[in-house]
Amino acid sequence: MSQEGEITYSEAIEKAKASIIRFPLSPIRGIPLMNYIAQNWDSIWAFRPDPSDLLIATYPKAGTTWTQEIVDLLLHNGDADVCRRAPTPVRSPFLEICSPPPIPSGLDLLRKMEPPRVIKTHLPFQLVPPGFWENKCKAIYVARNAKDNLVSYFYFDKMNQTQPEPGPWEGYIQKFMRGELSWGSWYDHVKDYWTEKEKHNILYLFYEDMKENPRREVERIMKYLDLTLSDDIIDRIVELTSFKSMKENPMANYSCVPRPVFDESISPFMRKGEVGDWTNHFTADQSKMFDEDYEKQMKGANIPFRTQL
Numbered sequence: 001m002s003q004e005g006e007i008t009y010s011e012a013i014e015k016a017k018a019s020i021i022r023f024p025l026s027p028i029r030g031i032p033l034m035n036y037i038a039q040n041w042d043s044i045w046a047f048r049p050d051p052s053d054l055l056i057a058t059y060p061k062a063g064t065t066w067t068q069e070i071v072d073l074l075l076h077n078g079d080a081d082v083c084r085r086a087p088t089p090v091r092s093p094f095l096e097i098c099s100p101p102p103i104p105s106g107l108d109l110l111r112k113m114e115p116p117r118v119i120k121t122h123l124p125f126q127l128v129p130p131g132f133w134e135n136k137c138k139a140i141y142v143a144r145n146a147k148d149n150l151v152s153y154f155y156f157d158k159m160n161q162t163q164p165e166p167g168p169w170e171g172y173i174q175k176f177m178r179g180e181l182s183w184g185s186w187y188d189h190v191k192d193y194w195t196e197k198e199k200h201n202i203l204y205l206f207y208e209d210m211k212e213n214p215r216r217e218v219e220r221i222m223k224y225l226d227l228t229l230s231d232d233i234i235d236r237i238v239e240l241t242s243f244k245s246m247k248e249n250p251m252a253n254y255s256c257v258p259r260p261v262f263d264e265s266i267s268p269f270m271r272k273g274e275v276g277d278w279t280n281h282f283t284a285d286q287s288k289m290f291d292e293d294y295e296k297q298m299k300g301a302n303i304p305f306r307t308q309l
């Protein structure tokens with residue numbers, strides 16, 4: 001999108017602004033997806049990655065952008081200038097995203113890139129194009145505790161004018177618990193990747209671990225990618241991917257998506273970046289009700305989520 005004569009990603013969004021609506025959801029194999037994605041499902045499912053491509057998979061709002069930035073810096077030896085060559089969704093396309101023209105779809109962007117590519121997805125495991133596993137692509141999954149993930153998604157759905165209206169907080173909790181938000185059930189999402197991680201060599205990370213000790217998690221990703229960087233460069237990557245640095249970085253903070261599509265006057269994309277913000281939103285009764293349901297939905301899963309540090 002930055003080649004001569006082509007419009008930039010932000011310009012494409014500006015041009016498409018009038019056709020942006022809160023797209024209704026349409027199910028694909030029982031998973032609610034934005035109808036634009038559902039309409040293009042066959043070509044998404046048929047996508048054939050290169051074996052060198054890397055997949056970054058998450059439930060929405062689990063720390064995708066953070067991980068994309070860490071990976072891009074690791075792959076470019078911590079070179080901040082190179083990693084400012086384009087905004088996140090252009091450097092690391094969003095596999096299934098489709099929007100009104102002229103906004104390029106994830107597949108449009110991927111077609112113009114040479115492998116190895118870093119590809120983002122929110123698809124639950126069973127909807128990831130099988131070519132990723134057939135070609136033994138590496139994949140990083142990032143999971144975030146349900147309550148903080150829910151709060152983050154609530155604010156995102158308020159500000160992102162392409163997502164269904166979130167409605168009031170109380171009802172939003174119910175929709176999350178029933179798996180009715182875009183990309184479906186958080187519970188199934190985190191459980192299915194957890195179950196599949198050994199079989200497919202998926203690196204399963206936790207947002208809370210990244211907050212607790214970012215250096216340790218950056219090193220974990222580095223090793224998974226078979227890279228060896230110096231201590232100084234690792235330190236620099238940790239600094240460049242702090243919440244503060246990324247919030248100030250126009251190529252990592254989603255300021256590439258202009259108003260009114262992402263309406264940052266409602267809530268910024270880089271909102272708080274904390275563990276435990278849920279305590280500012282759940283009442284004691286809501287927390288109890290949520291926890292009781294959580295026990296049932298996560299029974300036997302044994303995934304070590306932490307809701308506080």
Ligand code: A3P
Nearest residue numbers: 061062063064065066152242243270271272273
């Ligand atoms: P909050 O809404 O809780 O602030 P995603 O990239 O998957 O959409 O996730 C967005 C969430 O990750 C937001 O959470 C955002 O602030 C947080 N985030 C983004 N970059 C971060 C960073 N460098 N450190 C911590 N949190 C970050």
